[in-house]
Amino acid sequence: MAILALEDLRVEYRTARGTSAAVDGVTLEVREGEVLGLVGESGCGKTTLGRAIIRVLPRNARIAGGRIVFDGVDLAALPEAEMNRYRWRSIAMVPQAAMDSLDPVYRLGDQFNEVLMVTGALSRTDARRRSLDLCDLVGLDRRRLGSYPHELSGGMKQRAAIALALALRPRLLLADEPVTALDVVVQHRILKRLRALAAELSLSVILVTHDISVVAQTCDRMAVMYAGKIAEAGPTPDVFARPRHPYTMGLENSFPNLLRPQETLIPIEGVPPDLLHPPPGCRFAPRCPFAIDRCLGESPALRELEPGRWAACHRAEEAGALRIQSQEAERWRVPVP
């Protein structure tokens, strides 16, 4: 059962040099109680997509098309005042660098109270009780409610930020790079806690990250973004084992795996396109070792190849053969203009 469905979503930024579509034609579902990984490199639009869902886009950005259907309601069409009823109560966000988003001059408990009493309309007693529950939920020592943010470690602050996001029992949590900049042991614990929360609270989580190993070990399903578009999406094990899009194949090649014997890593040469002037065909074609003439002229649609398995590649049907070729380093040495 999908709690959120994005349909052909388009988000545009107005800049001094023109308009760019940071999110372009994204169709994606989030199911109840699942952790969905949204993975891609800097500038691919993953953060913009997350912020569009809860409609907290920067001033120069706007939703230019498509629908954001949450629980049957198109959020993209709601007036601002009504949208506000969804924020935090139904859909909450742990923004990037959330641990630095805590107010340095208030004790943690006061920041919890503010959310619970002002936005959540709880009494002081109820807010106190809920704060303690939230600490337990994210594995934060209850005594920390009396601390100021500077007295906490990075991991504790990140837990506090997640607890704050969960304060009003949202059904969907948008977590943008929730463990980046944390040490691996802390990272491990937070991811494990997020997974447990999804199961315990039937909370849906969109985990935005650049790190495919975080996705591999945390997410039920994943969507790979490239230059504003979904390259492919599906159940995490299948995307890893049988990538259909050459970009995903390239990502796997370039990522070291401690559990496997040492292999030579193969980079993807070149850089993502300038979204003010995207290439006419597939946006990955200039870096793709398998691009054919059609890829240069015609943008591939995101297609459902088999149930639950989506990819936007003209050659997706040949993916089996391409996967074998993709492991040859020579093929990735495409001439870069």
Place this chain on the structure above:
Amino acid sequence: MARPGSVTQAPAEASVANGPLVAAEAVQKYFPLRRGLFARAAPGEYLRGVDGVSFALPRGSSLGIAGESGCGKTTLARLLLRLITPTAGRILFDGVDLSALDGPALLAFRRRAQLMVQNPYEAINPRFTMEQALAEPLVIHGIGTREDRLDRVIAALAQVNLRPADAFLDKYPHQLSGGQLQRVGLARALMVDPIFLVADEPVSMLDVSVRAGVLNLMKAIARARHLTTVYISHDLSLVRYVCETTMIMYLGTVAEIGPTDAVLASPKHPYTQLLLAAAPVPDPGRPLPEITAPEQVPTPIGPGIGCPFQDRCPQVMPVCRTVPPPLVVVGPKQQAACHLYGPH
């Protein structure tokens, strides 16, 4: 002073040609702590940044230093480059104590030892073109004529696969991608033909798809030039990719050191084991493992009695509370500072 037993590797002899290029001997760097803005450091109150580290780097070798934030790996890098001097112990470079260098000898050292930093956008002056950025080290060290320098700059750009090199000469940092600019960072470090290169998290700012390119380049150049390299990273998989020897640091001390394959395939120190268990791997078939180590935030401040890892160690013993463990041999060329393995 150094903790008892913290020097276990043989001290470097000053035999210049065959000895190690770099040797650290019980190196210690304490930072005085201030209580309040204007107060003087209270006597005996220190942050122990690096606390009795010893190792020797053979010429042409590569050492990876890994550990969590605050473990002292960057402080150690700064010590190795003599950007700061140790509180105690010494660092020998080609047999000469770095602390003793000044004047022309120090300038000569700066030419032989170079640094590559994490964020190339901070390292390279935004108002410099690539030609200016790359020629600057040559100007500082008085190398070559003006035409000479241009030739060297073009060769350096080509060497890091920025081709055609001419196209990059007039570019400013903001016109390059992160991966391209980090290649310039590497090229810049190599301009003065160093023999020792320290790279501090050189790819952690970069997208994964371009990391591999920079790492492959670093490996190839280090091999071709017979460079001695120190590579600092929090990411064990990247350390494994680049380095023959791996050193795991914890709160300013060496927890474990040895051949990379041995340390990562059969880690002996409980901290190395913890790091490896927690390290993310791109494999959906391996769910996040259970970790039993107590949750504690390490602090480099305080009396520091016993093993630095005692509060987080799942196998802590009474002796760990009082006696700092020396590095002991736990395998071929592999050493760990843990009471589980001796002293014998």
